Amino acid sequence: MIPVVHRTPEDIETPSPLGEVRIQQGAGSAVLLTPSTLEPGRTYPLFTVLHGAGRQDKMLTKACQGQPDEREAFFLIPRSVEPTWDLIVGGEATDIRFLAYAYDLIYRRYPIDPNRQVLIGYSDGASYALSLAISNPRLFEAAMCWAAGFVMLDPSAATPDDPKPSLYLEYGTHDELFPFERIALPMKENLTKAGYPVEFSVDEGGRHWPSGTFQGEALDWYFSRKADS
DSSP states (O other): OOOOOOOOOOOOSSOOOOSEEEEEETTEEEEEEOOSSOOTTOOEEEEEEEOOTTOOHHHHHHHHTTHHHHHTSEEEEEEOSSSSOHHHHOSSOHHHHHHHHHHHHHHHHSOEEEEEEEEEEETHHHHHHHHHHHHOTTTOSEEEEESOOOOOOOTTTOOTTSOOOEEEEEEETTOSSSOIIIIIHHHHHHHHHTTOOEEEEEETTOOSSOOTTHHHHHHHHHHHHHHHO
8 A cells, every 4th residue: 555645735935847857765766747837726637657577667758758738647657666666576665655755745746636646557567557556546546557467455455445446458469478368358357347447458469568559548548538427
């Protein structure tokens, strides 16, 4: 569970920086991409984008450039302390602690909508995003995951009365690391049986590398849901 409580921005004399903002605490680091201008009195969605094993955070930062203005949202791209996320390598929850620090800092400086926090993840980052969303259902409204290999639930974090995050899952049919029949289809079935709203996208012929359309289609799915609600 991520130990953070949403708060409204503090009154400060100097406006918080916009554009590409770097966040650092100890070994933890992230880039926050903001809209170029902020409308007074408005709150904005916050998307956290989680890389796969090997730390492709710089590539994801580049891929997200332009998205804050196009989507009118904030994008946080953290870098795992180890080559992949703490849930996978074990250890002392260093990435969880950094995320809690980053969220608290962002809440105090920027107008984030507490009901529109979303995770986007790739491979190990997808497994991490799925696990974080399900274990923190009052923090994250949705998770969009490309090739999530597993999900881990913190049994102390969620209760039967908590909301269930909406999930967008995409898998390649020829993924050599996570075979489609053995990983993708059971993941969809098990999450659906558990009561989670699941949108399942199939990358026909896709291997263990994200399709060029995943992020855009996942974001379109998220915003179309909000427009219909």
